[in-house]
Amino acid sequence: MSTESLVNKEAFAPEEPHDFGERWRVGALLLILADAAFVAALSFSFLYLRALDTQGSFHPGGTGVATLWWPWTVSAVMVLSALAYWTQLRGSFANGVAVSVAGMAVALVLTIVQMYQFPFTVSDNAYSAAVWIITAANVFHLALTVFLGLGIAIRRQRGANRGARDWHVRIVGIWYTWVCVAAFVGTLTISVANGTVGCPLAKDQPDPGARSVPSSSCSSSAR
Amino acid sequence: MTTADIYKTDPSPVAPHGGIMRRLNVGTGIIAGIVLAVVANVLAKKLADGHTHEPDVRAVFTMFGWAVGFLLGMGAFTGPFRWLVGRDLTHADELFLAGKDQGVGRYFRFTTDHKVVGIQYLVLVMVMLGAGGSMAMLIRTDLISPNSGFLGPQTYNSLVGLHGLTMILATIIMVTGPFGNxxxxxxxxxxxxxxxxxxxxxxxxxxxxxPILYSAAFLGGIPMGWVGYTPIADQGPPGVDAYMMAILVFAVSTAVAGMNITTTIVTMRARGMTWTRTPIFVYGVLASVVLALPAFPFFMAAELLLFVDRVMGGGFYVPNRGGQPWLYQNLFWLMGHPEVYVILIPAVTALMELTAVFARKPLFSFRIAVLSIIAIVGLSATVWAHHMFASGWAPDLNGPFMLTTEMISIPTGGLFLVILGTIWRGRIWTAFPMMCTYAMLWNFIIGGITGIYLSDVPLDYQLHGSMFVTAHFHYTLMGAGLTGAMGALGYWFPKMTGRMLGNTPAFVSFWLVQIGFNVTFLGMFMVGLQGQPRRVVHYDASFHTGNTISTLGAYCIGIGMLVLLYDVISSWRHGDLAPMNPWGAKTLEWTVPNPIPLENFAVLPVVTEDAYGYGEEPVPESEPEPVPASAGAEADVPGAPA
Incomplete structure (x- = not known):
């Protein structure tokens, strides 16, 4: 292409806020993609170790099991917070952003309390370490969400979300939705693993790396 | 309109100019980093005093403190903080950050202009390659005889690990960093x-x-090699903490860069630049970062689990606590094999880009090139376990993984055909960058074919862990990847620096490096086939000849690289001024003057055709008078084809 063919007077016009917003949204979605790979790696690690149950030590009998009440409650609070956020964006809940930030902050506190309430320490076995890391990942997500939500709330107060920056509000909403999905995945992973811990190893596969009996064949008395 | 003008068209309601932000630079970053590292170290000592993992806790806290403090002192968190409180950076702040009217000082600040960042990356890559290369010289010197005693076993192991890690990290960023930016x-x-x-x-x-990475050398080293395999990593000295933290920081950097480059390419192409008119190098960079974006989080997760093991006593990789070293290997190679293509694709596509220019022919079958890249990206996610054939993990899957690994050679061959087709009957201008294309074809053929051998399960059982494997991946990553980066450097050096790269030293360097490279690694294939294991400091006397040959070849590479370094520095300082378009290329970067203005284009371009319409107009005349920088006229340089 020649230099002459490149001249375009219209190019002097500034880009539209919409262009910037779309750009920011694509960037946020790509970061979420990377984060999703990270969450998938943690869940994979948990379930993989559970499936191998190396030396029958993934979760030996007599050691603590994380209660599912905490993570499901935290997930529910997060979903309600995200709903509040999106409701304000739809224009039907005046204080939705403030409520959502408060909700996420409560979820953050609940998660930290949950970590203190674990009936095990992180060094007990692979199960305890896996539950701990998945919960810690949720703490990281929630801390970031509170930061972003707080920023949006303050900026609304100051009238800073104007023009292209109005897109920040929507993009943070996407992040709210994603952290709920991530929390759900983490909670589901713990629930699946909890449902099978304590199952005996197959007798014909005593070596490290031997598979456990599938959960469907694990009797309730064995759990 | 510059990027800073976003804020001009969309002003903030409250916009005080940054005060302290304008005083921050590398110096303040280092001071803040050291201060926070010391504080974190003291804190960690109080938290973990007497604990089993105290050395690891203190090491990790100190490194974390350094990283956060350094970035804080650089001003990296100014933007997010101002965003949080609703006082966005002003237009003047953004122009300052972009480095407007700041001279050389902008290279030592948190400058946002992509051209500054590209140059910063280039220097960083050269520093890392220099460090890694120096380690390679030490390793080869030790291996010149079976029991040279030049390095102790522990030092040797650490050097091999640090050399590997330095080179891998450097090669990951060596094209997408400088040239992608x-x-x-x-x-x-x-x-x-x-x-x-x-x-x-x-x-x-x-x-x-x-500094985190190289602190490993003073903390007991990394005895498990660059792959960081457990359980050695679980049991290693605090140097392993440095390895772990360095990877975590690198993974964050990669995610941020990958997201940024992808978004730029997807959303900011000029009007009229459809995907079929997008230059192949842009595809290469896009493929690289799209691969890295989901792959590196797996590596990050692997290191985070190792962090829990080492610092908190977790059991992810400890079998008697229900952990499994295979988990690490899976997570690592889920990143590790895509990472090979993260390195190779942009390097090969850079050579494709310049081959069309130097052959004065349109790129042969653009569509095959693009489809091959897409196929490689897709398949590379399905081949990771071929690195684990010998580990005993999932033997039932050996066949499928062998198949997918062999399949990936098909699209890779597609890239070869595109380059060969472009060269075929072209009017070749044998400049330094084009020589790199030839060298890459030779080296990558050897690297690729030996890779097919290694994907074959029975043969892999025989060759795994031998010097054959070391020679193979050097042929791909260095012979193809680094050679591609050198070609890219020669090609874009005039645009990046405004000066021509000295031709004679470049050719001298080329021949020294390529001859030395083939001597080194063909010798290594030989001892590998004879059975010499890798990562072992002392070897049997029967491997002596091959190792001596390899060491002499390595010295030849080292001298060649020094010549190239001299050429780059001397040309950068007082080389011939480069005309705007010395190669007569048709892509958009050659339409901007030297030095490139802050806003790049006075008028945003509109693209009306693809970038490979060579041979459709007269070739520039040979040997014109040199055109001064900023002249804005196309010109030629000595040596161009008539």
Whole structure:
């Protein structure tokens, strides 16, 4: 292409806020993609170790099991917070952003309390370490969400979300939705693993790396 | 309109100019980093006093403190903090951050201009390659005789690990860092990257990473090699903490850079630049970062689990606590094999780009090139377990993984055919960059074919862990990847620096490096086939001849690289001024004057055809008078074909 063919007077016009917003949204979605790979790696690690149950030590009998009440409650609070956020964006809940930030902050506190309430320490076995890391990942997500939500709330107060920056509000909403999905995945992973811990190893596969009996064949008395 | 003009058209209601932000630079970053590292160390001692893992806790806290403090002192968190409180950076702040009217000082600040970041990456890559190369010289010197005693076993192991890790990290960023940042926005007709501040962040994260990485040498080293395999990593000295933290910081940098480059390419191409008119190098960079974006989080997760094991006593990789070293290997290679293509694809596509220019022919079968890249990206996610054939993991899957690994050679062959087809009957201008294309074809054929041998399960059982494997991946990563980066350097050096790279030293360097390279690694294939294991300091006397040959070849590479370094520095300082378009190329980066203005294009370009219409107009005349920088006229340089 020649230099002459490149001249375009219209190019002097500034880009539209919409262009910037779309750009920011694509960037946020790509970061979420990377984060999703990270969450998938943690869940994979948990379930993989559970499936191998190396030396029958993934979760030996007599050691603590994380209660599912905490993570499901935290997930529910997060979903309600995200709903509040999106409701304000739809224009039907005046204080939705403030409520959502408060909700996420409560979820953050609940998660930290949950970590203190674990009936095990992180060094007990692979199960305890896996539950701990998945919960810690949720703490990281929630801390970031509170930061972003707080920023949006303050900026609304100051009238800073104007023009292209109005897109920040929507993009943070996407992040709210994603952290709920991530929390759900983490909670589901713990629930699946909890449902099978304590199952005996197959007798014909005593070596490290031997598979456990599938959960469907694990009797309730064995759990 | 510069990226900073976003804020002009969309002003903040309250916009005080940054005060302290304008005083921050590398010096303040280092001071803040050291202060926070000391504070974190003291804190860690109080927290973990007497604990089993106290050395690891203190090491990790100190490194974390350093990284956060350095970035804080650089001003990396100014933007997010101002965003949080609703006082966004002003237009003047953004122009300051972009480095407007700041001279050389902008290279030592948190500068957002993509051209500055590209140059910063280039220097960083050269420093890392220099460090890794020096380690390679020490390793080869030790291996010149069976029991040289030049290095102790522990030092040797650590050097091998640090050399590997340094080189892998450097080669990951060696094309997408300097050229992806400097060239790609120009090539697609954009003013800057999509997220300029994140662009600067991705670079300065790497700078923060380097002291962490090299602190490993003073903390007991990394005895498990660059792959960081457990259970050795679980049991290793605090040097392993440095390895772990360096990877975590690098992974964050990669994610940020990958997101930024992808967004830039997808959303900021010039009007009329459809996907079929997008230059192949842009595809290469895009493929590289799209691969890295989901792959590196797996590596990050692997290191985070190792962190829990080492610092908190977790049991992810400890079998008697229900952990499994295979988990690490899976997570590692889920990143590790895509990472090979993260390195190779942009290097090969850079050579494709310049081959069309130097052959004065349109790129042969653009569509095959693009489809091959897409196929490689897709298949590379399905081949990771071929690195684990010998580990005993999932033997039932050996066949499928062998098949997918062999399949990936098909699209790789497609890339070869595109380059060969472009060269075929072209009017070749045998300049230094074009020589790199020839060298890459030779080296990558050897690297690729030996890779097919290694994907074959029975043969892999025989060759796994031998010097054959070492020679193979050097042929791919160095013979193809680094050679591609050298070609890219020769090609885009005039645009990046405004000076021509000295021709004679470049050719001298080329021949020294390529001859030395083939001597080194063909010798290594030989001893590998004879059975010499890798990562072993003392070897049997029967391997002596091959190792001596390899060491002499390595010295030849070292001398060649020094010549190239001399050429780059001397040309950069007082080389011939480069005309705007010395190669007569047709991509957009050659339409901007030297030096390139801050906003890149006075007028945003509109693209009306693809970038490979060579042979459709007269070739530039040979040997014209040199055109001064900023002249804005196309010109030629000595040696161009008539």
């Amino acid at each position: 400097f060239v790609v926005p120009l090539m697609i007709g954009a003013r800057d990257m999509a997220f300029p501040r994140l662009n600067a962040l991705s670079f300065w994260l790497l700078v923060a990473m380097l």
